[in-house]
Amino acid sequence: MAASSTVFSDSYSATSRLLLPFRIRGFHLRRTLFLSPKSNNRSFVSSSAFAPVAMTTETSSKLLDGKLIAKKIRDEIAGEIDGIKESTGIVPGLAVILVGSRKDSQTYVRNKKKACEDVGIASYEANLPEDCSEEEVIKHISKFNSNPSVHGILVQLPLPRHMNEEKILNAVSIEKDVDGFHPLNIGRLAMQGREPLFVPCTPKGCMELLHRYGIEIKGKRAVVIGRSNIVGMPAALLLQRANATVTMVHSYTKNPEEITKQADIVISATGVANLVRGSWLKPGAVVVDVGINPVDDTGSARGYRLVGDVCFEEACKVASAITPVPGGVGPMTIAMLLSNTLSSAKRLHELK
């Protein structure tokens, strides 16, 4: 399919691409159909997740409610942190480094700070100007590396263009790499029998969501659409570690629709609104939509609304289960960041 190579490109990470001003090419946008509480069974699904849903009926997919599950996880984390504080006085700490003044990055950092506060994680922040040097950023990373109150360090991406992302991410101590982007952590994730200290938050959140809904992965066919370093690639590695048979679909894939249609589990992370149509899905497939694509919406207060990579209205007639956008993977990403920070604090202090 020649069109596919013009439809999306994986030269940027999925999440950073979608933060760029977005143009929709060739996709007719429909109003996202939200499932009514009546037609939508929010209870936990088990093997029924793979029961085919007839396309001709009005049956809707089960909603994989990331917002709900993330809340549950945050409550679990808050409880555990309370206990640790009480018995040891240790307060887990997360440092976030923000370079530049992108509005979207500022919003994400604010949300992460708020999420930390809510569960009892202390947050530390370094806000650096757009035009600061790589050395300046690395100086801040080094300070956080040696600060015993800081257990996790996150360098908000994307970095300004003039910076070497690899060099900067390499400066984060592997022991505090709660984003899981350090090459040693990624390398271990890719190798059998090796354990990374941290797994990247977004793909980890996808897996945790599937797990909490009892969706089996072993032996299933999985397709990951998009091969970014921060989502697609680690998502494929995690699925493979969970014994799925994994295929990656990307901008040079011929017949992406045909290949995706074979999948029992689809994870899409391209940053292209409504790329994945209902016709791309096998009836009964489980769909995890990582996209968070802003599309103009004059009716909303912000002037835009968020849609995923998957045409939700079509997909929910075909899939057995699907994540909504917003309220799906996004909140899970934040919950996994908190979880990684807590486990880092426990490891660094040799707590159980």
Ligand SMILES: Nc1nc(=O)c2c([nH]1)NC[C@@H]1CN(c3ccc(C(=O)N[C@@H](CCC(=O)O)C(=O)O)cc3)C=[N+]21
């Ligand atoms: N070093 C680094 N680590 C990251 O994990 C990282 C990053 N850089 N740069 C940007 C992306 C993006 N990202 C999101 C996290 C939560 C939501 C989220 O909670 N979204 C809500 C919607 C929020 C809204 O309504 O605006 C939802 O999907 O329901 C979205 C996106 C983390 N990222």
Ligand SMILES: [Mg+2]
């Ligand atoms: Mg989401």
